[in-house]
Amino acid sequence: MIGTRRAVRFRAISGVTGRWVETDIYAALTGGLTAAYRDIHKKKLVEERRRLVVAKLTHRIKDTFTLVLAVAEQTRRD
Incomplete structure (x- = not known):
C-alpha cells in the first residue's frame, strides 16, 4: 500500500524455479x-x-x- 509502507504479500509458484515463493512488495x-x-x-x-x-x-x-448408524438401525429392527 503505497504511502503507508505496508507490504503487499502474495504467494505463487515461481515461473523461474517452479517452487512456491512468498513475495512482499512495499514502497521504498x-x-x-x-x-x-x-x-x-x-x-x-x-x-x-x-x-x-x-x-x-x-x-x-x-x-x-x-x-x-446402520448397525444401530439393524439392532433396533431386531
Missing part, C-alpha cells in the same frame, strides 16, 4: 518499490499433505459413523 523510502522473496515450497508441501490427511480422516470417520 527513497521512492520506487522494494521486493523481498522467500522460498516457501517446503511449507506449502507440508500444508497440502496436512489437507490431504485431514480429508482422508474425515472420509474414514464418516464411513465409520455410517456403519455404526
